[in-house]
């Protein structure tokens with residue numbers, strides 16, 4: 001699994017907690033030097049302390065393209081050529097379309113879509129002349145199936161998914177692979193914000209016909225490590241013939257709609 005990862009340099013955004021922290025830790029364990037990027041410096045310090053490998057913190061906002069261009073340059077100066085890019089940072093502001101403000105819509109797209117675009121662009125510009133690299137965007141199963149109360153989020157994730165697949169087509173001739181991992185309900189702060197009481201997880205697993213949600217056939221909420229495992233596989237040479245793909249790591253929740 002480590003082939004293609006060991007000795008490389010990975011950039012992971014949203015790495016202060018949750019799925020991003022798990023991805024940063026997993027890539028470090030597989031032998032990459034990891035640049036962990038997030039707004040939350042305290043959270044980044046915890047990711048660094050918990051890692052079994054080399055993780056360095058970089059505080060930056062993925063919605064600020066100048067800051068991301070700067071930090072990507074700094075990572076290459078300090079760690080060497082970036083070989084793996086994983087945009088994970090995302091936000092969820094639940095609400096029906098009729099209740100979504102201009103600000104909620106803009107903020108959601110600024111982080112979940114433009115933030116992914118900026119990171120992929122800055123990293124791939126450096127990978128192309130070297131003809132080496134792999135990119136894995138963390139999307140969402142909400143990008144593939146309509147959900148109530150999540151339209152802005154789902155639309156922003158669908159855009160990030162297609163952006164990543166188009167980039168995969170543009171970069172295939174340079175030997176650079178681009179894939180997406182689309183999690184379903186995963187036990188993180190973002191997910192727990194949706195739970196109103198101690199039965200929140202059980203309700204997600206059971207599903208809710210009133211919300212047209214089928215539940216989770218495998219009967220559990222994902223751990224962040226479940227998502228990180230899929231990212232590490234796609235980043236490794238074992239996935240060397242896989243590009244423009246979008247596996248759902250959701251316990252079957254979307255029935256792969």
Ligand SMILES: NC(=O)c1ccc[n+]([C@@H]2O[C@H](COP(=O)([O-])OP(=O)(O)OC[C@H]3O[C@@H](n4cnc5c(N)ncnc54)[C@H](O)[C@@H]3O)[C@@H](O)[C@H]2O)c1
Pocket residue numbers: 013014015016017018019020037038039040043060061062063088089090091111115138139140141142182183184185186187188189190191
């Ligand atoms: N948890 C789930 O159930 C679930 C399901 C599907 C998809 N996802 C996606 O997985 C990714 C990670 O989610 P999570 O559950 O770990 O979320 P989380 O809220 O626990 O963590 C998100 C991290 O991103 C960082 N972040 C947010 N905005 C940022 C910005 N502008 N610049 C830099 N960092 C920023 C936060 O500080 C935080 O550390 C997100 O893209 C999310 O949409 C999560």
